[in-house]
Each structure stands twice: as C-alpha cells, then as structure tokens.
Amino acid sequence: MxxxxxxxxxxxxxxxxxxxxxxxxxxxxxxxxxxxxxxxxxxxxxxxxxxxxxxxxxxxxxxxxxxxxxxxxxxxxxxxxxxxxxxxxxxxxxxxxxxxxxxxxxxxxxxxxxxxxxxxxxxxxxxxxxxxxxxxxxxxxxxxxxxSLHKTIYQKDGHEIQLMDKLKEQEVREDKVLDRMLLKELLDQLGKDERQLIFLRYFANKTQTEVGEIMGISQVQVSRTEKKILKKLREQI
Structure with a gap:
C-alpha cells in the first residue's frame, strides 16, 4: 500500500x-x-x-x-x-x-x-x-x-452581478482544473493504444469506423475495446 x-x-x-x-x-x-x-x-x-x-x-x-x-x-x-x-x-x-x-x-x-x-x-x-x-x-x-453573497458588485448589460455569482464562477473554474488533473491521472494509467483510442473517439470526435481505419483494427474491435476502457475508468472513479 x-x-x-x-x-x-x-x-x-x-x-x-x-x-x-x-x-x-x-x-x-x-x-x-x-x-x-x-x-x-x-x-x-x-x-x-x-x-x-x-x-x-x-x-x-x-x-x-x-x-x-x-x-x-x-x-x-x-x-x-x-x-x-x-x-x-x-x-x-x-x-x-x-x-x-x-x-x-x-x-x-x-x-x-x-x-x-x-x-x-x-x-x-x-x-x-x-x-x-x-x-x-x-x-x-x-x-x-x-x-452578503447577494451584494451587487457591479452591473453588466443592465443586469446586476452579485458576489455570489462571481464565487460560483470561481468554484466552477477550480472544479474544472481538478477534473482535468483527475482525467490526466486516469489516462496516464492506460496503455499507449488505449490512450490513442480514447483520444480519437472523445477528443478528435472520430467514429468507431474511422478509429478502426486509423488504428488498423475492425469497428467491432474498437467497440469492444472502448467499452472495456470506459468500464475500467468508471471503476477507478
């Protein structure tokens, strides 16, 4: 451990x-x-x-x-x-x-x-x-x-912007940073081919058929491998 x-x-x-x-x-x-x-x-x-x-x-x-x-x-x-x-x-x-x-x-x-x-x-x-x-x-x-979280800090386009709104924006930005760090940790644990498949499917927006052509495997193999990788990632999360 x-x-x-x-x-x-x-x-x-x-x-x-x-x-x-x-x-x-x-x-x-x-x-x-x-x-x-x-x-x-x-x-x-x-x-x-x-x-x-x-x-x-x-x-x-x-x-x-x-x-x-x-x-x-x-x-x-x-x-x-x-x-x-x-x-x-x-x-x-x-x-x-x-x-x-x-x-x-x-x-x-x-x-x-x-x-x-x-x-x-x-x-x-x-x-x-x-x-x-x-x-x-x-x-x-x-x-x-x-x-007060409801105090108006400035106005934009005729709408009041409250402190609470700015804090929520900050929290969302920090959550996105944490999500990116978590995603990197998870992807680093995948093999080279697994990372390539996930990149092509979810970052390059390729279809399973297109991924198969690029990686030299069938669409069925892409589908099976993708399901296996997603299952592994879900278990880790």
Missing part, C-alpha cells in the same frame, strides 16, 4: 500522529502554492497557515478508494483556501493575533470533534485553548464571511 494512502487511512481512523506526519511531509507542497500568491498584501506566514487549513481539509475529505495521487487532490484545496482568505482579507483587515487564534481554533475543533465524537461548545473550545471566550468569538467572527 502507498505510504501516503496508509497514513490517510490511519488519520481517518483518528490517528493524530498520522495526520501530523502527513502535514509535515506536505509542508513543501503548501509553500510551493503559497509562492504563487506572494505580493498580494498578505504575509507569507499567514498564507502558509491558511494553506495548511486547506491541506487538513484535503486529508479529511480525500477518498482513498480513488486511484488518484493525494497531491493532485490537495493542490486545488490548498489554493482555494488561500484565495478565499485573500478575498475576505481584502474586505476587512484582521489582526495577526486573531488570525492565529482562528487557525488554532480550527485545529483544536477538529481534534476535539474526533476525540469526543461531537462538536465542542465555544466555552469548551476556549478553555481547551486557554483563551477568553469573547476573544475566541471575535477571532472566529473576524475570519467569517463579512459581506
């Missing part, structure tokens, strides 16, 4: 040491993504902390049954978390100390949720972290969404 997958499975079973090791082993990945967002008005350390939250979310949500590299799945999660932070941070400036409290609160909340089997109360969270409840509430609220 792959080393990373084994650690993720242990993490999903509540092994905090396995999760900590995964974070440690992927520190370089987080920093690599953070570098893309330099000179955006935020400190590198802040971006790293936010990116680490994306990494933790990727660890918790990754499905080990998918035949996809963890890094392929984690990259858009980390990047998306940083983008949301930069978007929100542009609306209201939050002190570094409050950001650190909010970041720590996220980690502790995850830890207590697994340890106790329920969501910790705000008071329990504050006591565990050694901070005042009011300070914790302030930190969490400061990092929450501070603008």
């Amino acid at each position: 792959d080393h990373t997958i084994a650690l993720i499975q242990k993490s999903h079973e509540g092994d905090e040491e396995a999760k900590a090791q995964l974070v440690e082993e992927n520190v370089g990945l987080v920093w690599c993504i953070v570098k893309r967002f330099y000179n955006r008005g935020a400190e590198a350390e802040d971006l790293f902390q936010i990116g680490s939250i994306g990494l933790l979310k990727a660890i918790d949500k990754f499905d080990v049954s998918y035949d996809v590299k963890f890094s392929t799945y984690a990259v858009p999660m980390i990047s998306g978390e940083i983008k949301r932070f930069l978007r929100d941070d542009g609306l209201i400036k939050v002190s570094r100390s409050l950001k650190e409290i909010a970041y720590k609160a996220y980690l502790v909340q995850e830890e207590l949720r697994k340890k106790w089997g329920r969501e910790p109360t705000l008071q329990e969270l504050a006591d565990y972290m050694g901070v005042e409840k009011e300070e914790l509430v302030m930190a969490m609220e400061a990092n929450a969404e501070v603008e």
Whole structure:
C-alpha cells in the first residue's frame, strides 16, 4: 500500500500522529502554492497557515478508494483556501493575533470533534485553548464571511452581478482544473493504444469506423475495446 494512502487511512481512523506526519511531509507542497500568491498584501506566514487549513481539509475529505495521487487532490484545496482568505482579507483587515487564534481554533475543533465524537461548545473550545471566550468569538467572527453573497458588485448589460455569482464562477473554474488533473491521472494509467483510442473517439470526435481505419483494427474491435476502457475508468472513479 502507498505510504501516503496508509497514513490517510490511519488519520481517518483518528490517528493524530498520522495526520501530523502527513502535514509535515506536505509542508513543501503548501509553500510551493503559497509562492504563487506572494505580493498580494498578505504575509507569507499567514498564507502558509491558511494553506495548511486547506491541506487538513484535503486529508479529511480525500477518498482513498480513488486511484488518484493525494497531491493532485490537495493542490486545488490548498489554493482555494488561500484565495478565499485573500478575498475576505481584502474586505476587512484582521489582526495577526486573531488570525492565529482562528487557525488554532480550527485545529483544536477538529481534534476535539474526533476525540469526543461531537462538536465542542465555544466555552469548551476556549478553555481547551486557554483563551477568553469573547476573544475566541471575535477571532472566529473576524475570519467569517463579512459581506452578503447577494451584494451587487457591479452591473453588466443592465443586469446586476452579485458576489455570489462571481464565487460560483470561481468554484466552477477550480472544479474544472481538478477534473482535468483527475482525467490526466486516469489516462496516464492506460496503455499507449488505449490512450490513442480514447483520444480519437472523445477528443478528435472520430467514429468507431474511422478509429478502426486509423488504428488498423475492425469497428467491432474498437467497440469492444472502448467499452472495456470506459468500464475500467468508471471503476477507478
């Protein structure tokens, strides 16, 4: 079994040491993504902390049954978390100390949720972290969404464009990136002839007869092979 997958499975079973090791082993990945967002008005350390939250979310949500590299799945999660932070941070400036409290609160909340089997109360969270409840509430609220998703940000062709519309567009773009990365992972596992057949059928829009002529096989062989490849891909997805 792959080393990373084994650690993720242990993490999903509540092994905090396995999760900590995964974070440690992927520190370089987080920093690599953070570098893309330099000179955006935020400190590198802040971006790293936010990116680490994306990494933790990727660890918790990754499905080990998918035949996809963890890094392929984690990259858009980390990047998306940083983008949301930069978007929100542009609306209201939050002190570094409050950001650190909010970041720590996220980690502790995850830890207590697994340890106790329920969501910790705000008071329990504050006591565990050694901070005042009011300070914790302030930190969490400061990092929450501070603008209505329905606020009009500009008008185009007589129609109002809301913040929610722009966020949906961003999510769709990020989903498309993830889909392309997943597709590449799947196609890389096919043989040379299998990749050629899929390319001709679904990217070059060739008929099965045309594919057969190009590859030197019959239309029936193309049909059988195509069904076999699609079945294999569906099982991996």
